[in-house]
Amino acid sequence: MNLEQIKPLRQTHSLLKVELVTCERNISGLNAHYNVSVKHGDSTTNFNIRAGDTDAVSYLLKWAEEVNLVRTERAVEITENVFQSFANDKILDDDTVIWKYMDFSKFISLLSTQSLWFARLDKNWEVDPFEGKVPKAHWETLIERILNTKFAPQFIGNGKVQFGGTPEIGMTQVPEAERKSKQIELQRDMYEAAIYNSYVTCWNVSTHESYHMWKLYCNHHNGIAIKSTLGRLKSSLGQNKNYSVLGGLVEYLDYENQMPARGEHPLTHVYCKSLPYSFENEFRLCLKDFGSINDVIGGHAPYSLTPEEIKSNLNSYSSGFPVKLDLSRLIESVVVSPHSDPWFFELVTSIIGAERKFSHSLSGLIAVNVASSNMS
Template sequence: MYVNNTSIKLPQDPHTVVWKYLDLSKFLDLLLSQKLFMSRSDKFEDQYEGTFSEPTFEEIKKLSQDNPDFLNYYKKHREKVAISSWHINEYESFAMWQIFTQNTEGLAIQSTIGRLQQSLQIEKEYQQYIGEVNYIDYKKEHIPFDDLFFPFLFKRKSFQYEGEVRIITDIGESEVKINEGLKINIDINTLIEKIYIHPKSENWYKNLVIQLVKQLGFDFTIEKSDLESEILI
């Protein structure tokens, strides 16, 4: 279930376009399971994920001098938070294709902020929050810690190209242990507005995706990326 947290920054326009770039196997897993995979926050490639900037860490260290469990709680909390990353952009991104898809056999899900919110309503066991990532200088700038989600909504400025918005699930109150990640129920037809096929893919690959999607009972609009369209001269 999506929960609105007013302290978390999010684009106000529900029609704001978001993207998820992934390979075919992950896409098929999404359709077959009708569940969205969310990665455990401390399993991301960025070792700073879910941690604090230097000014904030120094502040927390002072607060934890008489209460060491205070700092330990934040460290352990990363194991209880799972994240699904999406890219905010009105248009598809050449950089995202390069980073998040292998070879030429990838695709992109186009959705919106409003669709993300609505598609999460069928998940009843865990609550989800959606927030836009803030990009800051970790050596100079402060990350608030009056909300447990804030460490997961700040990243270093070197990741600013990601333009990321995140679905966050916190199972801190649950006895469930997350290994690599967590799957949550999601309304696939609400989530997906359109599918784009990798710009360098062959026609057979596009036809394969169309056929697989149809056989699984879905009727999405599927288009070849126009980043490789013919030059007009």
């Protein structure tokens, strides 16, 4: 909102909040702005003013000073645990065995960076074109719910918006059909934008190795699998860091006919996959970009909630981010592919045991066991 739009509000509205927000980003980087709340009768309106709009900001702060309203600032939230459980109908024990299958180059990257790579969700379309898409039955149910909802009347005019009550002279009512159409469009944009603002890494839940996982994720003979547990994975991410990682089981669906069990959660579609991939039995970690500055994504990475804006600037978006973790906590053992040659087993063993060569990146891994596949 600009200065000319703010001035009329001062005559009719009470100022409730003036908050400087410096922890949100948009497509062009850091997006500092003032979040403002004003009240007229029973109606409260929120709007933003760009911090760079000096005239509007000066007018706003003078208004706040006259009514003895103290300007606040939004603090960056730091969670105690990096790992946060995704809303789930099935809770796994910490001793649940999990596997991460990868080729040799990704294994070396894991060791040298001490980081897990979280790939942007749309990158998975190369393997599964349904990845991150909203199941048809879920979307149709959501639309039906919006169409059957009775909204309070909305009025616009005189430079303001009012919900319910008696409108002032000069204000007009927004047609309910138009409001419902915009709500459906908003939901569609929210789901699509979440695909590009979500970064995931995937683990296989199983007490034993999987032939299909070896074939799918180790595209040649010389691959490895990290064997761990859910508890190890959680603790390896650490605590008191300025970001969080969601973790939960993936739900496998017939995208045409089935509803997800966790349909009320806004990230349900991020944790859904099509039935042909059910053999993966996936436990998914998701680094969700909510637009806040954090220690992984940083403060100047692009961020938007508008799919068209995101796609037009997609080259500016990272294909993924490395998330630091404690390998000594994460890795229980390293298993070599059943299709590998004998020399490859020796190579992996020597890398894990080379304390001098990898003393920095492999600190704490010297005791890790390297095993041949039980499928050999």
